[in-house]
Amino acid sequence: MANSSIDVIEVIKTRRSIREYLDKEISDTDIKFLIDCAGYAPSGLNMQPWGFLVIKNRYMIRNLSETSKKSMIPLLEDMKNTSKAAAEYLSFLKMKGSDMFYGAPVLVIILGNKNAPTAVYDCAMAAQTMMLAAQSIGVGSCWIGGAQRSLVDENLLKELGAPEGYIAVAPLIFGYPKGKPKAPDRIEPKVVWVK
Ligand SMILES: Cc1cc2nc3c(=O)[nH]c(=O)nc-3n(C[C@H](O)[C@H](O)[C@H](O)COP(=O)(O)O)c2cc1C
Numbered sequence: 001m002a003n004s005s006i007d008v009i010e011v012i013k014t015r016r017s018i019r020e021y022l023d024k025e026i027s028d029t030d031i032k033f034l035i036d037c038a039g040y041a042p043s044g045l046n047m048q049p050w051g052f053l054v055i056k057n058r059y060m061i062r063n064l065s066e067t068s069k070k071s072m073i074p075l076l077e078d079m080k081n082t083s084k085a086a087a088e089y090l091s092f093l094k095m096k097g098s099d100m101f102y103g104a105p106v107l108v109i110i111l112g113n114k115n116a117p118t119a120v121y122d123c124a125m126a127a128q129t130m131m132l133a134a135q136s137i138g139v140g141s142c143w144i145g146g147a148q149r150s151l152v153d154e155n156l157l158k159e160l161g162a163p164e165g166y167i168a169v170a171p172l173i174f175g176y177p178k179g180k181p182k183a184p185d186r187i188e189p190k191v192v193w194v195k
Pocket residue numbers: 015016017018019142143144145146147183184
């Protein structure tokens with residue numbers, strides 16, 4: 001295998017969802033680099049229907065965490081008896097002062113153009129591309145799906161600064177990782193070979 005392929009595989013396999021960050025900003029130049037990389041993701045009809053809302057204002061991130069916690073807690077209450085992960089996440093969110101965004105210095109919400117039929121898939125592709133690019137320059141990341149329910153509110157999205165005509169698809173946090181979390185075990189996927 002060529003060396004360049006090995007590098008990509010290394011990045012894919014070492015990327016982790018980071019939930020503890022150093023108190024260190026990420027430069028605008030590095031964020032621009034990650035956005036540029038995200039733009040190389042494939043997209044349906046090559047519509048490239050993504051937009052990037054970059055929030056570096058820590059006060060706004062904390063506020064969004066509080067709003068998102070309020071919309072997630074009732075959902076998790078309904079799930080807590082059937083899912084251990086939901087029960088654990090619920091007790092974390094109910095903890096006083098807990099931050100859904102783990103104190104990360106930047107939140108990037110990948111926005112999908114409402115007019116593109118495959119915007120959600122396209123933005124998810126852009127999200128993974130961006131997180132892998134981040135890993136390659138030593139920046140940690142995590143997709144915060146917990147914020148999704150609050151972000152369906154168009155007024156909230158507008159208040160955050162999103163342009164008209166977009167929905168929130170992927171709320172991603174970025175920052176320099178504090179430590180190196182162990183990879184959660186991978187489940188053997190169901191694979192069907194048809195030859
Ligand atoms: C759509 C999606 C939503 C997620 N939402 C959250 C979240 O709200 N909070 C969180 O801490 N991690 C979240 N994660 C991260 C997953 O928990 C993580 O990817 C998974 O545990 C595997 O760990 P790894 O990313 O380190 O391989 C989310 C991941 C995806 C793809």
